[in-house]
Amino acid sequence: MKICRTKDYKDLSRKAANIIRAQVIMKPDCILGLATGSSPVGTYEKLIEWYKKGDLDFSKVTSINLDEYKGLQPDNSQSYRYFMNTNFFDHINIEKSNTFVPDGLETDSEKACRDYDKIIENCNGVDLQLLGLGHNGHIGFNEPSDVFPSGTHCVDLTPSTINANKRFFDSEADVPRQAYTMGIRSIMLAKKIVVVVSGREKAEILKKVVCGPITPQVPASVLQLHGDVTIVADEAALSQL
Numbered sequence: 001m002k003i004c005r006t007k008d009y010k011d012l013s014r015k016a017a018n019i020i021r022a023q024v025i026m027k028p029d030c031i032l033g034l035a036t037g038s039s040p041v042g043t044y045e046k047l048i049e050w051y052k053k054g055d056l057d058f059s060k061v062t063s064i065n066l067d068e069y070k071g072l073q074p075d076n077s078q079s080y081r082y083f084m085n086t087n088f089f090d091h092i093n094i095e096k097s098n099t100f101v102p103d104g105l106e107t108d109s110e111k112a113c114r115d116y117d118k119i120i121e122n123c124n125g126v127d128l129q130l131l132g133l134g135h136n137g138h139i140g141f142n143e144p145s146d147v148f149p150s151g152t153h154c155v156d157l158t159p160s161t162i163n164a165n166k167r168f169f170d171s172e173a174d175v176p177r178q179a180y181t182m183g184i185r186s187i188m189l190a191k192k193i194v195v196v197v198s199g200r201e202k203a204e205i206l207k208k209v210v211c212g213p214i215t216p217q218v219p220a221s222v223l224q225l226h227g228d229v230t231i232v233a234d235e236a237a238l239s240q241l
Ligand code: F6R
Pocket: 034, 035, 036, 037, 038, 039, 040, 066, 067, 131, 132, 133, 134, 135, 138, 139, 140, 141
């Protein structure tokens, strides 16, 4: 694992965006695995800025998002499809038809997951996977459990995740209880992985991810086994390392 230490969130966002920028320049038709949440927002802002300056072209890029709440309409302001459109896709020249997010409206979980795995398979491999890190060590919505889940699956969100995500909803009761998420195997198959981690409240879990045992109780610890992971983290997040 490579650790890229940054001064603060702004610096983190610029450095993470630079890695993605290099990927898009080197391979204009690359497959980007993307994440939602607060951590990558600054990264997307930087990429938009460089796109607007004419430094980046996303017209041939395909994107595959990690996860989506089950039951939310794509135009619901809390859905991850909405998040991606408003925070990134609407501001760059990516073809919307080349952007994929699990279908939160599919009530048949098995079908939703099977369909998404097919999409991932048809893309022939993610070139660069961007990840955030949950307070309990989750990546995507792969919550702590007894096994590392392989493909796309439907998860019951843990109280810790519901609590962390309630800030985006009117009340905790509004946070969906289930989500579809890419599995650990699909994440691990990405050629390159970039994890953005910011803030003191992530310091303890980041230490476990990097230095602790590899265990599905800390899902991100599996990243220790990947050959090309860069953790871009600010000083606060690295304060326990
Ligand atoms: C989002 C996702 C989650 C988040 C994680 C951290 O698509 O897959 O794993 O990356 O919950 O969220 P933030 O960045 O809001 O702390």
